[in-house]
Amino acid sequence: MLRAWQDSPTRLTEDTNAERDLRVGAYRDRLFVELAQNAADAAFAAKTPGRVRVSVVDGELRVANTGAPLDTRGVESLASLRASAKEQQETVGRFGVGFAAVLTVTDEPRVVSTTGGVVFSAGRTRQEAQRDGEVPVLRLLWPTDEQPPTGYDTEVRLPLREPESGKALLDGLATEIPDLLLALPWLAEVDVDGRVWTRSGDQLVEIHGPGGDRRWLTHEGWAIPVDPDGVPLPLEEDVLHAPTPTDDALSLPARLIAPVPVEPSRRRVLPGAALTAALEAAAKDYVGLVREIPAEHRFSLVPAAGFPRSTVDAQMRDLVFAVLEEEPWLSTQDGAEISGRRARVLDVDVPGLPPLLADLVPGLVPAPPGAARVLKPVSAQPLTIEDVLDLLTGIGREPEWWHRLYAALAVAVDTHDVSPAQLDGLPVPLSDGRTLPGARGALLVDGSNELLALLSDVDVPGLRLVHPAAAHPLLERLGAKHADAHQLLEADQVQFAVERSVEDVRSGMDGMNLAGAVLRLIAECGDQAPEWAGALALPAEDGWRRADELVLPESPLLDVFDPEVFEEDGAMSVLDDEFAEDWPQSTLVATGVLDSFAVVRDEEPHEPDHGLPDEESWWDSLDRPPLTVAAVRDLDLVADDAWPAALRLLAARPETWQALHTPDGHARWWLARYALLAGEAPGSWRLPGAAELTGLYDEVPDLGLSEDLLLAAGVRTGLGLSTVEDAADLLDRLGDAGRTLSPGLAARAHRALVESDVDVEELGAPARVRVADGSVAEAEHAVVLDVPWPAAALDAARIVAATEDPERLAELLDLPLASSLTAEVTSTGEYVPWAGLPALRLVADQLGLVLPDGGPLLHDSLTVTLDGAEHDVPWWTDGRLHAADTSEGLARAFAWAAGHWAERYRITALLDDPSPRTLLN
Template identity: 60%
Template structure:
């Protein structure tokens, strides 16, 4: 059954006619019903999902536009209904027709969504929507549509309108009422709607106030700045509009660029953008209003052309915030729009130039260090230089074609520029601050121009000289000296930065270290021989040396009795050193000469010494110079002079002391040939040094011996020669210790020739080829003492190799008699008692005991108290049946050879007191 098509007074919009038309269409074409159902489903779950508030707000904005007054919107949930009330033009017949059409709307050119297909967004929350307005209202109903169509299941809700006899709330002209479906969380819904308010107020300028659940937002605009106010916050947006587009960015202390956004047309689309500002543009959209239609590029180009003008609305110091950052686009539209915007920023002027005006990105030069002060100084030097500076600015502006100006390139640009010394000083001030902040490096500024006192400007401070308080005096001094190559910085340009970059202070000590002056000093002797006048240079250097310490000036040419000589080849007149030098060491062709006495009187001795003139023995590190020039008869006095000065005394412990030990002359012999009188332990090997008036500690420092010392093969050869000298009487202990010292020395035996004679253990000197070195103690009983060389334990093999003498164990082959009785150590009561007293473990094995032990060597029998047949600790031990023999065999078997005498005593008297007293 259908309603009458005649419009009744309570049906002002003729909804009955509309319903009749739709129902007839469904009856005439069964597929039409299915198409409408599918179309509405597509709109509900596809194109207009999550766009409820957007679509209703657009309708409210259109109503306000039509009425010509800014609109107000109120949203609340009342009695289970979401109610969206707005001011503006009320619902009319055209609007009702548009609401009930799934495929068309009757929007004007300026309308953004006045009751079009977007109303389908309400189906996300309801199946019974109503629109009430001044002059009438309509309702849609899933239930009533199902009853009117006679269909079951899913039906299109928004095709059949019914009149509604309801009024909107006071102060509002229209209200959309949406009974919420079961399961809809009204609080969550209102929260989500509240989250969209700010974007909608910005995009829809015809909306002035939006209230959601009692919370009110408002929009106001002054000179392109839109203020969006809420109870707990206020946000401002700077906008700039043109024909069909608006650029907008949040502002606080300058613009607050967006990190990511979407294109607004004017409400949000799904086209993601990465621009720092929002674009609200009238562009062709797909019916879903989510994507751009192909061919929308012209509208984007128009918007991009306006972007530089938008940037110019921002204060110059904040404009870089609106330059798109380099990165991958978020969408095809983002890539297209970014490229267009960057092209316009590159070609249109918008960047503030340091010299005034504005330049496009492609014509800009950006200083890569963050220093506005430096930019100001360079404004009239660098064309196209812009005020934004620093690494971030250079990186940001690279995308618009700006040329990055690094510190090194800047220095190149400054080369050849003529400016006053005061301007250069100001520039150095700024650069020093940057250097301290590590914004530039010393390498960057290495070629920085420097104005000189002579009017020139040279590249690079390295080697330049900075005047101090006495700059004019120094300048006069150096001018008279005519030292070429000295670069003297103009006093008004002198700055600490130049010192950091290699310039040197022009104080006396610093001038003395200047490379140019050093070069002049180095060639001064040669120049003097060529006939050049070196007196001015000598006076200049000496005057500087009078005021400051100096070293390394020994090449300075000075006058002497024999002509011009190097300062370090001259001796001061009257110096004590002249008393100890060999007369042949002084003269025209000699290593040294004497400084001209008249010249010497003009200068302090200290200044002359500072430039290298010799007054006494000098030191270079730990070496003492001119020792080789000492007269042989003057060594005692020379040693007293060396000991009198701290530097030379300290140097005696180094190479100089070693040289003196072998080359100085004391009583006709080298110091190392003597011993100190108190070194009695060396008696026989070395003679005591005669009394020569030199302290013992000085004598010891220059090599006079205080004890056995073998430092090198020379020492070893000398000691072996003394041991093999039959005219010397050497005690046996000293002999053993001397041979041990040679054996212990870290020597290359190939550098040491074996001696012809050696000293035996009885003091006899014997030919080396008749001797043997004792390496096993029991062998001493079968070898003549006058042919046996003994040393301290453990040195035998090394000494035999060094002397080229065999070990005794290699020279002796003995036969032991078999008349003894083998007895285990553990069965020898006296042995076990001694072992217990000394806490010695009783070894395994035993000893062959003989009444009398006779060993046969080369057919000759020798009595011996003990023997080890194999020559090893654990070989077969033999001993005569005496405490003396058994003690030695047992001590050797236990590896306690040093205890043999104590063991002997305990075998003779096993009383515990023997071991303790």
């Protein structure tokens, strides 16, 4: 070397400049990198994991390592530029210039080994070269007998130009160690002044050090940090490692440690075919690294979009994208692996949605938020929420599946990743098996689990009930409405289904679902049911019947109604025993099934349309339409011999008792006409206390009924007549010769007939009538006394007395009036004015009566011919007033003429004895 310098003075300058370039340029900050890779090469040569110890001793930086010791070729490499003694591809150093990095801290480096040592010295080189100033340090070397520390095979000793910088130098070196242990697999341990780092593992490399542990998942030259659970921690920025760091920046999530061609400075890659081939191979290996990551975390290994950080970065990113686009690495929802090009991924964050769409979307990849954007460079197809709705249209799924779908979408709506407007048209399964395109108009049922279970199988045309198993709050946000039991019972569709239910069941449809659903609705409404609930088809002993045509199996009505009622096609049937056991009695009764007599109520009746027996007749019997209707139904079904029991049943409940006592009510009206007590209508009997009716009506037998109940049923306390039948019955009783009536009772009976509203046209003429003496006479011989004078000429056994309105009585009885009989006065009388009768003037004065005009024809003996017979009478009138010349005749004629007929008896007495005593008595 000295001869070369002497023979060519420029050679010394060239070596000096070259070394300076390495010191201040290529290796200015690579001291420990170069020493560490030499130590790694020594460990590889010895085929034993290497150890390195770094320390500062007496102002010297000392780096000791294990492995193959220094040999002759190594010394030659140290003393020459670009003449490395390492030939194996697995080694790191190749150019023989890396040792120049020591010149950044020292001018007197030494390398001591178990096989010998060498010393480099700037001072001694100046002396040997006889030069001043700057000279090459690493061209001349001298032997040394120094030995490395025990346990190590080689040690580099670097006297520091600035001894005080030792600690800072050690601290700076410590920051490089974790990355170097990863890049140099033959290094197992580095000790920096007592601080120890170790490397373990093969594919999963763990670097343990004072600052904590770090894990790297590696695969064919790629490495990515992972946490203890294996979750990757992608890098945001890095440099290409070859295997030690270069200056070529990368933006890949993982570190590339690849044998790419680099410049002698090891800071930059060498462009060309070799580099392209190396990067292509690395890209293919990158897919392997990705597959080592759990499927749910692989998305983080897709390089992020953005500007490349270097030419190599741009090239590497494009190659990685291309490989990820074509090679399988994405795990689909059904467990397969596909390439990016075949993948479909949701572009919205709906975590629970991909599992539900697995069989609908081939290649669907469950992905974290933003994955669609991340996977765009690898040609993954984004799936919008609109695409999802298109996929859902027309599919068939269980209601529970739809509920899970809504739950997943609800989270996206809550986080504003999806707007409610985007879900317009989301299919909604209904309880009847149909699917509604959108939630608007659908009903979410509020109620018990039992109700929801029953509604899940019911088919009510037109009623859009969301299937209970699919119901979710999201649907309300999308336009569905909540409906509780009350609202459902008010729905026209439910009413229509109930009203058609019997017909539907008899046509072959299953009515059990609808029956159960409606009964549960009624139960959840507190057993309050609409009137039309009675049309609900329920199972009976003889098939299916309307609820209001059924009787509970234990109902007392079974002992009250006529047995014919329960015959096939009869008016009523008995509810199926097993079905009755499944439901509360109160619910069944609210629906219309009878446990006892039911009450029909209408607060605003408009016409007789309540299904009551003979309702129109009752309605017509009233002076005006009823303001309310509170009546008992099915009274016409009671057996003839069961009325006492039926009345007791009516009295047992407040609602039927109240209906029984409603003024002008239907129940009272109907019982009085059609009920039977001891085989007779109630009006045929009298209460025990109604003694004034004795002889006309018999006392009601003891039937175990209270007087109040008997009265409500129509048992008599008086002679009130409300129907033609009542009047006809009374006439029959009056014409019954077997009955003994007092004249007064007969007169009261006739008065009752007159006062009744009975239409004469509807009443038949009696064959016999009760006459004034209390006997019974043939009607053809009887007359109604309408004026007083014929009474004296008629037999009492012919006269029917009428104290009021004799014309109406005669019309009702179809009898002639007494005044219509043909009579002739046969005696001769003399006209005498009233004023010409002194005795009458005195009587009129005593009584304060005014004498009328005119006067009678006074007869000594007044006789008339009537029906061919002559009769003596006290007075008469035939257009002229006639009077016998007796006190009785004058008194009656005067009382009649004066208009004071009631005074006839006093006038008679005063004519016989006009003394004051007579008047006073």
